[in-house]
Amino acid sequence: MLSKNDVKNIKSLEQKKFRMEKGLFIAEGPKLTGELLGRFECILVAATQEWIGSRRNIPAARVETVTQEELRRASLLQAPQDVLAVFRIPSAVTSMTDAASRNLVLALDDVQDPGNLGTIVRIADWFGIKDIFCSKGTADIYNPKAVQATMGAIARVRLHYVDLSKSISELPAGVPVYGTFLEGDVIYDTPLSDNGVIIMGNEGNGIGREVGRLVNRKLFIPNWPQGAVTSESLNVAIATAVVCSEFRRRSR
Amino acid sequence: MLSKNDVKNIKSLEQKKFRMEKGLFIAEGPKLTGELLGRFECILVAATQEWIGSRRNIPAARVETVTQEELRRASLLQAPQDVLAVFRIPSAVTSMTDAASRNLVLALDDVQDPGNLGTIVRIADWFGIKDIFCSKGTADIYNPKAVQATMGAIARVRLHYVDLSKSISELPAGVPVYGTFLEGDVIYDTPLSDNGVIIMGNEGNGIGREVGRLVNRKLFIPNWPQGAVTSESLNVAIATAVVCSEFRRRSR
Numbered sequence: 367m368l369s370k371n372d373v374k375n376i377k378s379l380e381q382k383k384f385r386m387e388k389g390l391f392i393a394e395g396p397k398l399t400g401e402l403l404g405r406f407e408c409i410l411v412a413a414t415q416e417w418i419g420s421r422r423n424i425p426a427a428r429v430e431t432v433t434q435e436e437l438r439r440a441s442l443l444q445a446p447q448d449v450l451a452v453f454r455i456p457s458a459v460t461s462m463t464d465a466a467s468r469n470l471v472l473a474l475d476d477v478q479d480p481g482n483l484g485t486i487v488r489i490a491d492w493f494g495i496k497d498i499f500c501s502k503g504t505a506d507i508y509n510p511k512a513v514q515a516t517m518g519a520i521a522r523v524r525l526h527y528v529d530l531s532k533s534i535s536e537l538p539a540g541v542p543v544y545g546t547f548l549e550g551d552v553i554y555d556t557p558l559s560d561n562g563v564i565i566m567g568n569e570g571n572g573i574g575r576e577v578g579r580l581v582n583r584k585l586f587i588p589n590w591p592q593g594a595v596t597s598e599s600l601n602v603a604i605a606t607a608v609v610c611s612e613f614r615r616r617s618r
Numbered sequence: 619m620l621s622k623n624d625v626k627n628i629k630s631l632e633q634k635k636f637r638m639e640k641g642l643f644i645a646e647g648p649k650l651t652g653e654l655l656g657r658f659e660c661i662l663v664a665a666t667q668e669w670i671g672s673r674r675n676i677p678a679a680r681v682e683t684v685t686q687e688e689l690r691r692a693s694l695l696q697a698p699q700d701v702l703a704v705f706r707i708p709s710a711v712t713s714m715t716d717a718a719s720r721n722l723v724l725a726l727d728d729v730q731d732p733g734n735l736g737t738i739v740r741i742a743d744w745f746g747i748k749d750i751f752c753s754k755g756t757a758d759i760y761n762p763k764a765v766q767a768t769m770g771a772i773a774r775v776r777l778h779y780v781d782l783s784k785s786i787s788e789l790p791a792g793v794p795v796y797g798t799f800l801e802g803d804v805i806y807d808t809p810l811s812d813n814g815v816i817i818m819g820n821e822g823n824g825i826g827r828e829v830g831r832l833v834n835r836k837l838f839i840p841n842w843p844q845g846a847v848t849s850e851s852l853n854v855a856i857a858t859a860v861v862c863s864e865f866r867r868r869s870r
């Protein structure tokens with residue numbers, strides 16, 4: 367059973383302020399929760415008898431059996447799904463220099479929408495990108511909507527909130543810094559490396575001026591046919607997918 | 619000024635039943651409305667004095683100046699933006715055989731989410747795909763959320779709601795029918811044509827069995843590195859973007 371105080375604490379995690387204060391985040395549903403259990407320290411599972419009965423073990427400090435009605439009261443979803451869990455936010459400490467010297471990493475310059483952010487984490491996971499560096503103005507990955515949108519990929523990708531222009535400017539010379547720009551080189555014809563930073567920008571404004579100055583390899587995803595009147599741009603998650611796919615096509 | 623009845627009529631267009639009955643849809647905001655005016659028959663523009671003053675001409679049967687407060691009452695958005703317009707749903711009559719014999723087209727098998735659908739239209743526009751054939755179970759592109767998600771691309775891409783398996787099965791022999799499957803051939807290494815049908819499936823279940831049987835070129839977007847434990851799949855809009863980008867890379 368969940369106490370009134372439990373429900374209040376769970377609900378509070380919808381707000382960034384309380385997530386930061388408590389160092390906790392929430393995930394819901396059998397699929398997502400199943401992916402995160404064992405990967406993140408779990409302090410509470412609240413689930414139906416049926417879900418609990420279906421699991422051999424539940425690596426959580428506290429497990430509470432709840433009715434659907436109780437679950438509905440605690441859930442942040444419109445349609446709660448059998449289980450809800452509270453996890454501790456991990457503290458990741460990879461430096462951009464370490465990560466980008468050896469591997470490809472993503473850097474997000476003020477991506478605002480939690481759904482886009484979660485989708486980008488899922489794309490990074492698919493294409494084997496393990497580290498994402500986010501500007502302080504980027505949406506919080508522990509926002510429940512972002513967590514849900516990762517579909518569990520958050521268990522395999524590390525996110526770091528940093529001073530983006532500082533981190534990029536401290537990279538050793540020779541580490542490529544990619545970004546997409548309308549005046550960039552056609553991505554399909556440009557040499558691409560197996561390491562470095564790929565910067566993706568804000569939904570409305572793209573890559574900001576300060577960060578943009580640090581890009582040393584400007585890329586462009588061409589629309590088709592060349593010179594056609596089409597949409598002005600692609601959504602940031604869509605562009606991330608096209609760019610990551612093209613990098614991985616080359617590095618096979 | 620808008621009458622009570624106008625507001626009621628506008629609001630009713632949130633529901634598919636009334637959109638079908640009246641053959642009308644709604645679009646909001648200066649950017650989207652600006653893209654659609656002149657492309658679709660417009661029966662009503664309701665806008666602030668400021669917006670109306672900023673336009674040289676407004677190709678609409680009726681133009682009403684409204685206050686922000688009036689606009690708020692009629693709008694379906696949380697944050698109404700200066701202008702709202704009601705357009706007539708066009709009747710497109712391209713056959714799949716005509717379109718797919720000459721060009722690449724998309725076919726959507728029960729894509730459910732209006733946001734995904736709108737995003738796919740925006741991707742199609744970027745990559746020069748002019749016709750999208752949707753199963754009857756696919757979300758309605760004239761759903762206000764889908765219209766907004768196209769960001770205006772709906773003005774340049776035609777959508778057709780058809781019996782998908784019937785249309786595909788009636789294609790002449792030799793028209794390639796592509797679909798993505800986990801057991802498909804790696805897309806980067808497979809010959810791709812400049813015409814044919816690319817099928818994208820439902821968010822949860824992928825391409826249905828009936829339509830799937832008609833696919834004659836199975837493709838796969840590989841995750842990276844090969845054999846890594848990653849997310850089980852990509853979001854349907856993300857997969858559409860990767861596939862379209864790869865087709866267009868080859869056909870340049």
